[in-house]
Amino acid sequence: MPETERIAAGLLLEQSAFESEIYGRPAARLLLDQDAGNLEQIDRFLAGAAHRWQKAGYLLISCRLPQALDARLGEKFDAAGFRKIETLVTLERQIPVASEGLPRPDKAEPRDFDACIELAKSAFSYDRFHVDRRLPASKADQLKAAWVRNALNGRADTALVARNGIGDIVGFNLLLRRGNAAIIDLIAVAETARGQGYGRKLVEAGIESYRGQALTMRAGTQIDNTASLALYRQCGFHQIESAITRHWVAPTATGLIQ
Ligand SMILES: CC(C)(COP(=O)(O)OP(=O)(O)OC[C@H]1O[C@@H](n2cnc3c(N)ncnc32)[C@H](O)[C@@H]1OP(=O)(O)O)[C@@H](O)C(=O)NCCC(=O)NCCS
Incomplete structure (x- = not known):
């Protein structure tokens, strides 16, 4: 094809x-x-x-x-x-030119890759592959893990990590570059480490990474993902677009179009 x-x-x-x-x-x-x-x-x-x-x-x-x-x-x-699966919101903020004292970026090293991939297997639930119950959840986890592996192996422009007090990986922020914009492609914090400021630190370290390199930062998330929406808004992002994603999924064994 x-x-x-x-x-x-x-x-x-x-x-x-x-x-x-x-x-x-x-x-x-x-x-x-x-x-x-x-x-x-x-x-x-x-x-x-x-x-x-x-x-x-x-x-x-x-x-x-x-x-x-x-x-x-x-x-x-x-x-x-087709069936409506998600409302996707795009948010944006300016990247400052002058230092705002944001956290220093901690770049993912090859020795961090496995921990990031492992984290990706259980971190996501709001994306369209997990939300569409007609598609197997195990494949959705596999897809996110492969996404992170590809990003770490070169697809991402910048790969940042967050570590806890003993140095274990508790989160990642994978970013792409599109012209003058840096895009948060995938961000996650391990479930047990959420609500402790790691997400904010990862976004702010992303902004710091692109200071003087890009003009704006963009991120996309589902309207139902209250945690990530709150995170982006707390980090100074505002909504610029919204879009509806629909899926057509092949009929089940019963032969019915779902
Ligand atoms: C979104 C995510 C990365 C946030 O990480 P986190 O480490 O828990 O976030 P933080 O503790 O840094 O919180 C950042 C801000 O968001 C807000 N926030 C975080 N989780 C929230 C929740 N569940 N409900 C409401 N607000 C929330 C906090 O109030 C905080 O604001 P503050 O800094 O003024 O206190 C995390 O929930 C996650 O990994 N989710 C699953 C993966 C995912 O959906 N990623 C987004 C894909 S687009």
Whole structure:
């Protein structure tokens, strides 16, 4: 299957190699062109899409629409068998030029990698892979662990860790770089160490890392993830966007479209 293919006016299907590998079946993302194309054609395409995806062996098709577009198109996706999974909020803040006395970044060393990967296996529950109960939870844990492994092995621009008093890893903050923006790609603190300021320290150390290197920092989180929303707001981030993620998941053995 081509990596990205135009499947209708205004609609592209992008293969998700990473998700396909984890789930052992094809997974893809449905992308809308900037102008969302011809809504009538999208509607017509969606009407027959589930049948085509099922025949092609897909497990998962995901689609993320900005809130305003979702208000126009969401029902059409639902009628085609998609289900709303999450509301994703994007937050942003400026990165100061002058020192604000933020914590010194503690970069992940190769000897820290296993502990970070282990932490990732149990830290996440609000992401779309864990929230969608039609997808196996064990695979969602596996996906997060692989995500962290890939980040530590070079995908991340910066990988920071937090350590407790005896030097054990209790959290990580993995960041990407997009032009003048630094992006918090994945952040977590071990369950037993939460509420003790490690999350804040990791975000602030991230900001300190990019002082003089990037202009803004962005982070995305689910609207239901009150802890991470509170963390970002306490660290000076404000909301700039929100989007709705929907999933189409292949029918179960009973043959029903879910
Ligand atoms: C989000 C997360 C990293 C926060 O880490 P943490 O170490 O517990 O956070 P901190 O103790 O530094 O708290 C930072 C601020 O957020 C607030 N906060 C943290 N957890 C909160 C909660 N459950 N409810 C409300 N506020 C919360 C605190 O009040 C604190 O504000 P303060 O500094 O003014 O006191 C942690 O909950 C976590 O790992 N969650 C699971 C992984 C996850 O969902 N990551 C986000 C993916 S986008």
